[in-house]
Amino acid sequence: MTGISNKKGKVKSASRLTASIKKDKVHPSDYLNYDTRFSCEDCSHFDSEKQLCTLGYNPIHHLKATQTEQFFLAGNMAFCRFLEID
């Protein structure tokens, strides 16, 4: 049987339907000292009225609020490799 091992029992959890998104570690001093642009809200491909990516990607992991929450929870963030700033 394929699936993910479950420490609480012998039954395996169902396999993920999709791979989890890759997140990069962010050093706290870098986060505090640099005024960086790495969110969808900073990207040329972001339609702020409709809250969607014009390239067709799901922006949920790259929105400023999601990245900030992820940083404070785990010290990492999901950076979009297609972010473009004009």
Ligand code: SF4
């Ligand atoms: S290209 Fe990436 S950063 Fe830009 S809007 Fe789309 S998902 Fe967001």
